[in-house]
Amino acid sequence: SSERLSSRPFFPGGRLVPAMPTIAQGVDFSCVAREWRCKFSEDHDMAALKAAQKLLEDMRVEILEVVKEWVGKQASSREVMNGQFDCNKQLVQRIVCLECHDFKVVVKLPLDQFTPWEKRGFDPEAKFLQALGEIEGISNIETQTYTLEVVNLMGKIKVPKASEGCMSDSLPTVG
Numbered sequence: 001s002s003e004r005l006s007s008r009p010f011f012p013g014g015r016l017v018p019a020m021p022t023i024a025q026g027v028d029f030s031c032v033a034r035e036w037r038c039k040f041s042e043d044h045d046m047a048a049l050k051a052a053q054k055l056l057e058d059m060r061v062e063i064l065e066v067v068k069e070w071v072g073k074q075a076s077s078r079e080v081m082n083g084q085f086d087c088n089k090q091l092v093q094r095i096v097c098l099e100c101h102d103f104k105v106v107v108k109l110p111l112d113q114f115t116p117w118e119k120r121g122f123d124p125e126a127k128f129l130q131a132l133g134e135i136e137g138i139s140n141i142e143t144q145t146y147t148l149e150v151v152n153l154m155g156k157i158k159v160p161k162a163s164e165g166c167m168s169d170s171l172p173t174v175g
Contacts, residue, residue, distance in 0.1 A: 021111065023147070028149075029111070029147035029148075029149055030089065030110055030111060030149070031089050031108055031109065031110055031111065031114075031147065031148050031149060032108070032109060032111055032114040032145060032146070032147055032148070033106050033107060033108040033109075033145070033146055033147070033148035034106070034107045034114075034117075034118075034122055034125070034143065034144075034145050035104055035105070035106050035107075035143060035144045035145075035146070036104065036105045036106075036107075036125060036128060036129060036132075036141075036142075036143055037102060037103065037104040037105075037140075037141070037142050037143070037144070038052065038102075038103050038104075038132050038138050038139065038140055038141045038142070039100075039101045039102065039103075039138070039139045039140040040052060040101050040102075040103050040137055040138055040139075041101070041137035041138075041139075042101070043137055044137070047136070047137060048135055048136065048137025048138050049096065049103060051135045051136075051137075051138075052103045052132060052135060052138060053094075053103075055128065055131050055132065055135070056094060056105060056128075059124060059127070059128055059131075062124040062127075063092055063105070063107065063124060063128070064092060066092075066107055066109070066117060066123075066124075067090040067091055067092055067107060067108070067109060068090060086110070088150050089108065089109070089110045090108065090109055090110065090113070091107075091108050092105065092106070092107050092108075093105070093106045093108070094106075103138075105128070106148070107122075108148050118145075122143075125143065129141055129143070
């Protein structure tokens with residue numbers, strides 16, 4: 001078993017990188033996202049879309065605290081956050097599709113942070129969805145949970161040593 005562990009990478013500080021769960025062979029994931037979505041009406045110069053955006057801005061601190069973004073309590077904390085935030089794995093995105101009239105908010109977290117958030121009822125999801133429902137012109141309020149990964153189609157990138165690179169002739173000689 002020590003052979004298996006020794007081949008896994010480590011985070012700075014010696015913490016073991018967790019193994020990625022597999023959905024099917026070759027379909028691994030380490031992050032899960034929760035989507036809050038609704039449809040908006042174009043009536044009254046997109047009043048519903050404007051109101052949904054204002055709601056998102058008004059709840060900015062509460063929502064961004066979920067992903068440990070540097071707002072609210074974190075912004076005034078003296079807590080060391082090294083290794084606790086990875087913008088590829090922890091983020092909040094807003095999606096607007098004018099063709100489908102979709103307004104979506106996606107909260108993405110590593111699996112080890114998503115599970116406790118799920119157990120807490122995805123706070124502040126209920127507050128956000130209730131407020132969306134009070135906006136005239138908003139309909140079809142739904143949620144969805146799915147995996148969300150950054151895809152590297154190039155594979156592992158090999159960075160050559162300077163002495164083997166294209167400018168090796170211009171390096172000072174060691175001598």
